[in-house]
Amino acid sequence: MGVLAEVPSFESVVERHLDDVHGYLVYLTRDRAVAEDLTAETFERALRHWRRFDPRRGSARTWLLNLARSTALDHFRAEERRRRRESAYALERREHEDGVFGGLSPALERALAELSAGEREVIALRVLLDLDGEAAARVLGISVTACSTRLSRALKKLEERMSADVAA
Amino acid sequence: MSQPELLEQIRATRLPASPELRGRVLALASAVPAAPPRRRWPARRTALVLVPAAVVIAVVGALVAGLADSGRKRSVESAQAPRPLARDAATTQEKTHGAAAESVPASAGRAQRYESELTLKVASLSSATKRALQLTRSYRGYVRSVDYGSGTARGSADLVVRVPVGRVQAALVSFSALGEIVAQHTSIEDVQPAVDRRFRQLQAIRDRIAKLQAQLEDPALASDARRTLENRLVAERRRLVVLRRVQAALLRQVSLATVSLSLRSAAPAVAAPRRPGRIERALDRSGSILVGELQVAVYVLIVGAPLLVLLALVLAAARTWRRSAEARLLSR
Numbered sequence: 001m002g003v004l005a006e007v008p009s010f011e012s013v014v015e016r017h018l019d020d021v022h023g024y025l026v027y028l029t030r031d032r033a034v035a036e037d038l039t040a041e042t043f044e045r046a047l048r049h050w051r052r053f054d055p056r057r058g059s060a061r062t063w064l065l066n067l068a069r070s071t072a073l074d075h076f077r078a079e080e081r082r083r084r085r086e087s088a089y090a091l092e093r094r095e096h097e098d099g100v101f102g103g104l105s106p107a108l109e110r111a112l113a114e115l116s117a118g119e120r121e122v123i124a125l126r127v128l129l130d131l132d133g134e135a136a137a138r139v140l141g142i143s144v145t146a147c148s149t150r151l152s153r154a155l156k157k158l159e160e161r162m163s164a165d166v167a168a
Numbered sequence: 169m170s171q172p173e174l175l176e177q178i179r180a181t182r183l184p185a186s187p188e189l190r191g192r193v194l195a196l197a198s199a200v201p202a203a204p205p206r207r208r209w210p211a212r213r214t215a216l217v218l219v220p221a222a223v224v225i226a227v228v229g230a231l232v233a234g235l236a237d238s239g240r241k242r243s244v245e246s247a248q249a250p251r252p253l254a255r256d257a258a259t260t261q262e263k264t265h266g267a268a269a270e271s272v273p274a275s276a277g278r279a280q281r282y283e284s285e286l287t288l289k290v291a292s293l294s295s296a297t298k299r300a301l302q303l304t305r306s307y308r309g310y311v312r313s314v315d316y317g318s319g320t321a322r323g324s325a326d327l328v329v330r331v332p333v334g335r336v337q338a339a340l341v342s343f344s345a346l347g348e349i350v351a352q353h354t355s356i357e358d359v360q361p362a363v364d365r366r367f368r369q370l371q372a373i374r375d376r377i378a379k380l381q382a383q384l385e386d387p388a389l390a391s392d393a394r395r396t397l398e399n400r401l402v403a404e405r406r407r408l409v410v411l412r413r414v415q416a417a418l419l420r421q422v423s424l425a426t427v428s429l430s431l432r433s434a435a436p437a438v439a440a441p442r443r444p445g446r447i448e449r450a451l452d453r454s455g456s457i458l459v460g461e462l463q464v465a466v467y468v469l470i471v472g473a474p475l476l477v478l479l480a481l482v483l484a485a486a487r488t489w490r491r492s493a494e495a496r497l498l499s500r
Binding site (some may be wrong): 015019023030036044054058076077080101108117127130158 | 170171174175177178179180181183184185186188189190191192194196197198210420491494495497498499500
């Protein structure tokens with residue numbers, strides 16, 4: 001029973017990690033409204049699958065971020081299908097709204113928005129949420145080395161975009 | 169802006185969920201009581217428990233089966249064990265050896281050529297040979313040939329005896345008691361059709377002779393015709409005599425069965441293998457069962473390995489495809 005006693009209640013997990021999941025999804029989607037919907041959907045899934053959570057295999061935060069990523073990928077797939085149906089992908093690309101990433105300088109906001117979802121994702125996990133390399137790699141489903149490489153490239157790209165913005 | 173400054177700025181930001189979202193999710197969490205997480209056994213730990221458990225079950229099962237079989241095997245062995253050779257006289261052997269030759273009886277009332285070959289392993293070649301000769305005489309038979317050779321480590325005697333068919337079964341039983349039967353072969357050829365055919369021929373000849381004799385008794389018979397009939401009568405009588413001899417020879421031949429006895433002296437005394445004890449038999453049996461289990465496991469592994477490799481390849485391909493699809497989605 002020792003193992004079961006270590007499992008936190010679902011309510012406490014929600015309280016503790018809701019902001020993390022939300023922040024991660026904002027970075028991934030660049031859209032607060034979509035991120036809110038996906039956050040709610042993630043916790044719905046978490047509630048359904050709560051019996052599957054095993055604290056020995058990872059923290060609740062990592063498990064929730066995994067679910068959030070899976071939810072976001074499902075959303076992207078659905079979006080892609082929809083765009084393909086409507087054949088208007090080019091027109092559908094939204095312009096970036098300032099303030100999505102919350103309190104960043106406008107230049108950094110724009111630079112972040114120009115990164116790909118995958119690049120923003122690794123920045124969110126490693127920098128914003130301060131996950132260690134192993135946990136972030138587990139969420140991304142890649143090796144720790146690949147995760148570090150991805151982060152390094154994303155930050156370099158971000159720096160380049162910022163420099164270009166300042167120069168312009 | 170340098171990279172550390174960028175990181176600091178990003179870390180400093182907070183993206184709290186809106187109160188509406190927090191309320192939505194908390195309401196969700198409180199509305200439906202979440203079932204407590206299930207206690208799960210990780211696959212590796214399960215394998216760590218299941219594999220040794222399977223091995224222990226296999227070994228214990230083999231030991232139990234071996235122990236159970238070892239008791240049963242003893243009774244089977246005792247039933248199948250060859251009877252030991254008697255060391256002394258053939259008379260003693262007759263009493264000791266109950267394993268009589270399975271003689272095939274000749275059909276009563278039918279003429280049959282009966283031949284039997286019997287190979288026996290005997291303790292004393294000399295005694296057994298003498299006793300075989302005595303037995304042949306006691307059954308009113310005779311010895312056609314004897315080939316006796318001894319002095320070597322494994323002497324042998326080959327006897328061909330003839331015994332009345334009516335007593336051949338009893339004779340074979342007695343012969344088989346001289347030692348341990350190594351080989352036996354019996355052949356019976358039914359010659360009754362030939363005997364019957366010859367009998368009918370004899371009867372026909374007799375009829376013809378009687379007819380010729382009746383014709384010759386006629387006083388009005390012309391001399392030429394009489395001479396012809398007399399010649400025919402003589403020829404028929406000759407044929408009758410020859411046919412009678414052939415028939416008698418055949419009947420005489422089938423009235424006696426031919427028995428070829430091959431007596432072999434037992435090999436030089438070899439220490440009889442020690443009968444293993446129950447524990448030894450149980451261990452031996454358990455070993456056999458374990459080897460069988462191992463064979464089955466290897467077979468399953470050989471048959472299942474390609475399927476497992478195929479499954480692993482399919483899973484790896486699916487994973488690669490899924491990752492590339494995800495990377496494509498996240499590259500925008």
